[in-house]
Amino acid sequence: METALYGPDGFYVRAGGAGPAGHFRTSVHASPLYAGAVARLLLWVDEALGRPDRLDLVDVGAGRAELLTGVLAALPAGVAARVRPYAVERAARPEGLDGRIAWVPEPPSGTTGLLFANEWLDNVPLDVAEDGRYVLVGEDGTETAGGVLPEADRVWLDRWWPGQGRAEIGRSRDEAWAAAVATLSRGLAVAVDYAHLAGARPEWGTLTGFRGGREVPAVPDGSCDVTAHVAMDACAAAGACATGDGAADSPEPVLLTQREALAALGVSGARPPLALASADPAAYVRALASAGEAAELTARGGLGDFLWLAQPVRLAAPWP
Template sequence: MSTQGERMIPVRWRAAMEAALYGPGGFYVRPGGPGPAGHFRTSVHASGLYAGAVARLLLRVDAALGHPPALDLVDVGAGRGELLTGVLAALPARTAARVRPYAVERAERPPGLDPGIGWGAAPPERTTGLLFANEWLDNVPLEVTEDGRYVLVAPDGTETPGGPLDDADRAWLERWWPGGGRAEVGRTRDEAWAAAVATVERGLAVAVDYAHVREARPPYGTLAGFRAGREVAPVPDGGCDVTAHVALDACAGPGAVLLTQREALAALGVSGARPPLALASTDPAAYVRALAAAGEAAELTSAAGLGAFGWLVQPVGIPAWPGDGGAAGT
């Protein structure tokens, strides 16, 4: 049996995050837990308008593919399947009948989920359609460094300096996070995203996350913890989510487009504009519904909140979307 001292031996942050989030009893795989919705608010949980927008994106992908007999919809980091459930409900019946939905999640399949939704720890090997990853990459474990050395962390959150960086991590920092100080090495996120995109034979791969780009890396990093709707210290003991913002520009492959969620949702018809006041007198019930939808849309597209999230859109064998989006930097 391990002693208390052995249990407190510090390790590099990547290993600590892996154990805290996905190890036995880890935050995301703990049986019977509430899932991400019980601890933090994502766009999926904020409004059904988000699933409706993803449904419209899937329809655009379907058209670009020529309406294949089977249309794949893969949700990476699916939580409890909420987004897939919402998208399927928002699709026209004839399209939904062709969709093959698949949830990628390391936790066990939740009870009561639509039996037509596949479930597994990795994406299917071959996908034709849309692969969508909402707030997945921020939970892919990574290394934390400071002044050219790894940062070690104990289960109680105490940090100590570690050894010098290996060549691959040093090269990543020199290219994507220059300047020294404290940094988060996103190489594991780059590799995870490339592996996910590689499963798409034709279609679109989209990663949505809180993000930053090379020209504006945060000087002290972004490591944070969340539990029960509150931000807490990022203690890797399995009792909270441990997350860090994503260097989406480093993840981007050839032909990828980077844009904000505000821009992406606008292109998909989500607007926070108030309904015309005249509707209140002609159809009060419709006005109230439209006003509520405008409020939800405003939350999804707020430049000070969810609207500032990054969308990395990677086309595979089809034209880029949106056509006038900004190309990702390399």
């Protein structure tokens, strides 16, 4: 999975052109309302931090920096002038990108502000297990039984995905998230992804592939995105441990659906009042289009069911 996604000919390294947006649709690509909501979250973090001279915004798994670009455009000029945006991405920096955006391969350490990871953890490579052994997948999609699981993976499964059958070992995601959270000196770390929680793990896992807007077999040959849902409660526990000596100053992390999170950040799919259609038809059409985009972002059975993990680091509150 690591080689298929991030090797020399890996999907995310050689995607080129529009990048991941050319293969699947995320909340970032669905509507500018999403970037506006993240901008409002950053403003809340800024206030909670006491408006520091430097406000860091770290986008992990930034794609082509579409989210950062949208957030910068949505911020008040005075705040935008204090923001230091970082795009964390393994692919090459896109041509013509805003010069304010630093392009880095991993989150910078010692940041103060907001670390945001939209659909990043699902692409952190993991192993698949079945009945106590690894599942190996060849480049032609053929599966074979691998070796017996070592103790560290057995311990993770016993705690987070007990029982027989197929499971996806999320220990690598826990470690990646904990490392990202640990780069924050003070602020808020947020992970957004399709995810599951203990007691509702999918019986046969979620590993799949995407290419050209379609779901395809998860063949690790670099031709498609290889992805699996995130055990978000396990990541939350790992991230809480990563706050280190400041744990006493950090509230417990919170888990929200995207529907709940965006509602708190002012995104509503409510239809505009019909009276507006008579008073200002153009404004009504714009409001109606915005409501439609908001409805997609918050839809049950779709993007609205994504989970948001909000992990505070030496911050008085975990969420607005």
